[in-house]
Amino acid sequence: MKLILTHEVSGLGEPGDVVEVKAGYGRNYLLPRNYAILWTRGAAKQVESIKKARNARAIHDLDDATALKQRLEASVVKVPARTGDGGRLFGAITVSDIASALEGLGSTVDKRRIEIGNPIKSVGDYAVSVRVHPDVTAKVKIQVVEAA
Incomplete structure (x- = not known):
């Protein structure tokens, strides 16, 4: 096909x-x-x-992509979520949640370029990969915290 x-x-x-x-x-x-x-x-x-x-x-320049990668990897992104007993989330953290948290840091990333390995369903620290450029992938640290 x-x-x-x-x-x-x-x-x-x-x-x-x-x-x-x-x-x-x-x-x-x-x-x-x-x-x-x-x-x-x-x-x-x-x-x-x-x-x-x-x-x-798209980001055309490889230098711009590596600069964005360094900025993303240097920061820890806090994602607030509603939780229940024992730190379990109501639902899961989605790529849209991560993309909006990255916008809060001043980095606009398309949500289709974010890859979550396993579903994020509890409070804690996680790592997700963001394809900034076809040759550049950033590992972003995500910290899921309880919403106030």
């Missing part, structure tokens, strides 16, 4: 890339979540506009 990615998919590609995937993966995962659209000649013309939008959001 030939698809055009509209969002970044780990291990597959970035927006605007034309990829060939198995029919089940495309039909059951990529298409329902709007991560991709079917490739047609008409849709192929949209690839340029998708790539232009991606380039506008």
Whole structure:
């Protein structure tokens, strides 16, 4: 199945890339979540506009990316959350929560570039990775604290 990615998919590609995937993966995962659209000649013309939008959001310079990586790794991001007994959270910390906490530090990071290894469901210290640039990945320290 030939698809055009509209969002970044780990291990597959970035927006605007034309990829060939198995029919089940495309039909059951990529298409329902709007991560991709079917490739047609008409849709192929949209690839340029998708790539232009991606380039506008991307950090182009490797030096800027490494500077952002150093800034992110130097700070500890505090994420407040509602908790119950024993420090367990009501729900889990999402990438949107982390992205909004990073904005509080003055670093704007797209939530699709944040990767959480295991679900964060209790108070404590965690590490998440942020793909700042295709060649640069930052390990950010997250501290989940009880909301006041």
